[in-house]
Amino acid sequence: MPQRAYLAVRDIILHLQLPPGQTVLEREIAVILGMSRTPVREALVRLEMEGWIRLIPRRGFIVSPIVAEDLQQIYEIVEVLDGVAGRLAAGRATSEQLDHLEFLIQEQKKALENDDLIAWTDLDDQFHSYIVDLAQNPRLRGIMDSQSDQLYRGRLYTIKYRPKPTRSITEHTAILAIMRAADPEAVQMMLKSHRHRAHIEILEALRIIPVK
Incomplete structure (x- = not known):
């Protein structure tokens, strides 16, 4: 499940369906993918480690800007x-x-x-x-x-x-x-x-x- 969540979120970021700077809400992704929040959270942590998203204190994750x-x-x-x-x-x-x-x-x-x-x-x-x-x-x-x-x-x-x-x-x-x-x-x-x-x-x- 975390792998499926990871691939799904990565794909929508790659194709700009989640544009640079967009806030990524764990609960919304979980609803869209029809998953619990646990695998989605694991996927988001992995995406952060790879540089696709960033953790902003008190705001959650945002899609990394294109710099x-x-x-x-x-x-x-x-x-x-x-x-x-x-x-x-x-x-x-x-x-x-x-x-x-x-x-x-x-x-x-x-x-x-x-x-x-x-x-x-x-x-x-x-x-x-x-x-x-x-x-x-x-x-x-x-x-x-x-x-x-x-x-x-x-x-x-x-x-x-x-x-x-x-x-x-x-x-x-x-x-x-x-x-x-x-x-x-x-x-x-x-x-x-x-x-x-x-x-x-x-x-x-x-x-x-x-x-x-």
């Missing part, structure tokens, strides 16, 4: 490791696996044509995650997983305040072309540059989002 400094630190890790993943994937991916990256790019184009930025964000996440899968390095996968969800929340939070991500699709297409050409060093450099540009866009967006 530029935190995202800066995450991107410092992700930029480097995404490049490493691309370099490894370029030498290990099959033609069929690269075709799947092409499929994700085409789906991203459709999402933008429909002005569906949420779908685009999910597909963008899938594109980068699949490259990490193609690296075939479980240790790298574990490190990236520990950062990717917090990064996803920040990207989702800022998506409406950033330029329409047509440039990302262009860069994804270029990354795939270099992977097909089997040039690992160029893939690494391109992926790192691609992540860095997105990193700058997100930090700039955080500065203009109205404080509620």
Whole structure:
């Protein structure tokens, strides 16, 4: 039961159904999930330990704000490791696996044509995650997983305040072309540059989002 409560609350925080700064009331979560308060309390304590929520004295828990400094630190890790993943994937991916990256790019184009930025964000996440899968390095996968969800929340939070991500699709297409050409060093450099540009866009967006 605590695990189910943990996963449920984490998911609604991840997808901004509980936005940054929102108060999290133990009794309300228990009612929504149809659980007693004990497993919910255990789940909230675990989420606090992982940084998803914060305990505020006499107020209870609030959803952790999305802070530029935190995202800066995450991107410092992700930029480097995404490049490493691309370099490894370029030498290990099959033609069929690269075709799947092409499929994700085409789906991203459709999402933008429909002005569906949420779908685009999910597909963008899938594109980068699949490259990490193609690296075939479980240790790298574990490190990236520990950062990717917090990064996803920040990207989702800022998506409406950033330029329409047509440039990302262009860069994804270029990354795939270099992977097909089997040039690992160029893939690494391109992926790192691609992540860095997105990193700058997100930090700039955080500065203009109205404080509620």
